[in-house]
Amino acid sequence: xxxxxxxxxxxxxxxxxxxxxxxxxxxxxxxxxxxxxxxxxxxxxxxxxxxxxxxxxxxxxxxxxxxxxxxxxxxxxxxxxxxxxxxxxxxxxxxxxxxxxxxxxxxxxxxxxxxxxxxxxxxxxxxxxxxxxxxxxxxxxxxxxxxxxxxxxxxxxxxxxxxxxxxxxxxxxxxxxxxxxxxxxxxxxxxxxxxxxxxxxxxxxxxxxxxxxxxxxxxxxxxxxxxxxxxxxxxxxxxxxxxxxxxxxxxxxxxx
Amino acid sequence: xxxxxxxxxxxxxxxxxxxxxxxxxxxxxxxxxxxxxxxxxxxxxxxxxxxxxxxxxxxxxxxxxxxxxxxxxxxxxxxxxxxxxxxxxxxxxxxxxxxxxxxxxxxxxxxxxxxxxxxxxxxxxxxxxxxxxxxxxxxxxxxxxxxxxxxxxxxxxxxxxxxxxxxxxxxxxxxxxxxxxxxxxxxxxxxxxxxxxxxxxxxxxxxxxxxxxxxxxxxxxxxxxxxxxxxxxxxxxxxxxxxxxxxxxxxxxxxxxxxxxxxxxxxxxxxxxxxxxxxxxxxxxxxxxxxxxxxxxxxxxxxxxxxxxxxxxxxxxxxxxx
Numbered sequence: 001x002x003x004x005x006x007x008x009x010x011x012x013x014x015x016x017x018x019x020x021x022x023x024x025x026x027x028x029x030x031x032x033x034x035x036x037x038x039x040x041x042x043x044x045x046x047x048x049x050x051x052x053x054x055x056x057x058x059x060x061x062x063x064x065x066x067x068x069x070x071x072x073x074x075x076x077x078x079x080x081x082x083x084x085x086x087x088x089x090x091x092x093x094x095x096x097x098x099x100x101x102x103x104x105x106x107x108x109x110x111x112x113x114x115x116x117x118x119x120x121x122x123x124x125x126x127x128x129x130x131x132x133x134x135x136x137x138x139x140x141x142x143x144x145x146x147x148x149x150x151x152x153x154x155x156x157x158x159x160x161x162x163x164x165x166x167x168x169x170x171x172x173x174x175x176x177x178x179x180x181x182x183x184x185x186x187x188x189x190x191x192x193x194x195x196x197x198x199x200x201x202x203x204x205x206x207x208x209x210x211x212x213x214x215x216x217x218x219x220x221x222x223x224x225x226x227x228x229x230x231x232x233x234x235x236x237x238x239x240x241x242x243x244x245x246x247x248x249x250x251x252x253x254x255x256x
Numbered sequence: 257x258x259x260x261x262x263x264x265x266x267x268x269x270x271x272x273x274x275x276x277x278x279x280x281x282x283x284x285x286x287x288x289x290x291x292x293x294x295x296x297x298x299x300x301x302x303x304x305x306x307x308x309x310x311x312x313x314x315x316x317x318x319x320x321x322x323x324x325x326x327x328x329x330x331x332x333x334x335x336x337x338x339x340x341x342x343x344x345x346x347x348x349x350x351x352x353x354x355x356x357x358x359x360x361x362x363x364x365x366x367x368x369x370x371x372x373x374x375x376x377x378x379x380x381x382x383x384x385x386x387x388x389x390x391x392x393x394x395x396x397x398x399x400x401x402x403x404x405x406x407x408x409x410x411x412x413x414x415x416x417x418x419x420x421x422x423x424x425x426x427x428x429x430x431x432x433x434x435x436x437x438x439x440x441x442x443x444x445x446x447x448x449x450x451x452x453x454x455x456x457x458x459x460x461x462x463x464x465x466x467x468x469x470x471x472x473x474x475x476x477x478x479x480x481x482x483x484x485x486x487x488x489x490x491x492x493x494x495x496x497x498x499x500x501x502x503x504x505x506x507x508x509x510x511x512x513x514x515x516x517x518x519x520x521x522x523x524x525x526x527x528x529x530x531x532x533x534x535x536x537x538x539x540x541x542x543x544x545x546x547x548x549x550x551x552x553x554x555x556x557x558x559x560x561x562x563x564x565x566x567x568x569x570x571x572x573x574x575x576x577x578x
Contacts, residue, residue, distance in 0.1 A: 092372060093371060
């Protein structure tokens with residue numbers, strides 16, 4: 001109960017904190033709109049109007065990943081610059097329980113991306129927003145956000161130890177879009193990439209969202225995404241714990 | 257049981273340089289220090305910049321793992337039992353960083369209350385009390401980015417006290433504060449000690465340590481060079497005299513000649529607006545002012561006075577002679 005409250009309150013606090021960064025929210029809206037517009041014209045040129053909702057959804061999901069990626073690692077460096085990383089680490093909860101609400105909040109900010117691309121598609125391009133399974137659609141979005149949040153936790157660990165881990169964020173944005181199937185369907189990718197896709201929880205979350213919106217069975221995707229998220233959380237908290245100890249040995253928590 | 261115990265505590269840092277041929281240099285920031293702070297005591301760790309005060313504090317609050325030696329807080333080992341130590345300590349550091357700038361002071365306090373497991377009902381009572389204690393009542397809903405340095409410092413104090421910890425560690429809390437703000441903060445620290453808290457304070461302001469601390473440890477170059485009450489430290493230089501020489505543009509070699517002069521135990525230099533104040537310590541009656549002025553040949557000299565040593569002189573003597 002205490003841990004659930006800690007996670008919930010810290011998530012809300014971090015969400016509030018991040019939404020006050022106007023530029024972060026602005027970029028998480030604008031970039032997906034550009035992708036959505038490009039995708040709309042590409043699909044239209046291909047005379048496949050039935051996939052327009054797929055394009056709008058995918059652009060939004062790309063935005064959620066970008067927001068998670070930069071929000072998770074960026075938040076740790078932001079804490080370091082503001083001098084709050086040390087007081088956070090010096091507080092009693094294991095740092096993973098402090099970091100997870102933060103990465104979850106970063107993923108949640110990505111909802112702006114999804115909402116804006118869907119609205120953009122509806123208002124500008126007249127894409128009908130008819131979801132095959134509205135309840136499953138909402139659940140699959142929540143599960144995808146959680147799975148991305150725990151993926152952010154695993155990645156965020158590197159920022160505790162390395163002050164220059166931003167390079168890792170920059171490197172991971174595009175490959176994960178490809179591997180999780182938001183840009184092109186997985187069936188079009190080479191076979192050797194598939195196992196990599198399968199172990200990424202967002203792949204299943206995205207699949208569940210697409211199935212819930214466009215028709216298909218979303219529940220296997222939801223279940224697998226949740227299962228993988230649980231595994232990630234287990235790995236993430238162990239890695240964060242080990243890296244936090246290493247950072248205390250190497251004195252990399254503060255700027256100086 | 258002592259509230260804080262440090263035994264042969266060592267902390268080294270590794271610095272690497274070079275690109276193709278990487279060179280690693282080991283810097284010893286803390287070199288085997290021992291000290292104990294009793295429950296309810298206000299203990300000062302006093303030393304110049306770079307002496308190892310903050311490194312020592314960071315080991316005690318579990319932010320750094322000691323390279324060797326042990327430290328315990330209320331019997332809990334700072335490495336093996338870090339979680340228990342964190343619950344018992346309130347950590348306050350100086351400077352204007354250390355809070356979520358875009359959020360209000362109240363939001364910051366609520367967030368850290370959750371981290372320290374303060375129940376919601378207790379938070380409702382405790383946060384207004386602390387805001388009152390540190391003089392931030394009425395300003396708590398403003399964003400921290402608009403706070404002055406003094407207000408931020410007071411917010412740090414409030415944050416450190418949220419969980420009502422028995423041990424409070426204050427790392428240079430008055431650094432950069434204006435004189436009025438620093439005096440108010442010292443008053444707050446004295447109140448905490450009166451309330452029975454164990455307080456470990458680091459500072460490089462001698463008068464602050466003198467006014468507040470029950471006992472002081474002087475740290476220089478990573479080693480503790482003296483421990484005792486302020487009166488003990490003053491007594492250590494009671495048999496000396498301090499000659500203050502106002503000089504204008506004294507070069508380093510002239511000051512070095514003074515240091516090397518027979519009978520001189522230490523020379524400290526304070527830079528004033530247009531002059532330097534040379535504080536020469538020597539055993540009483542051993543050095544004549546005229547002899548000292550002879551070493552400053554060619555340097556324009558103003559007022560010269562002799563006086564009894566103060567606690568600050570004791571500190572200067574300990575730091576420079578070690």
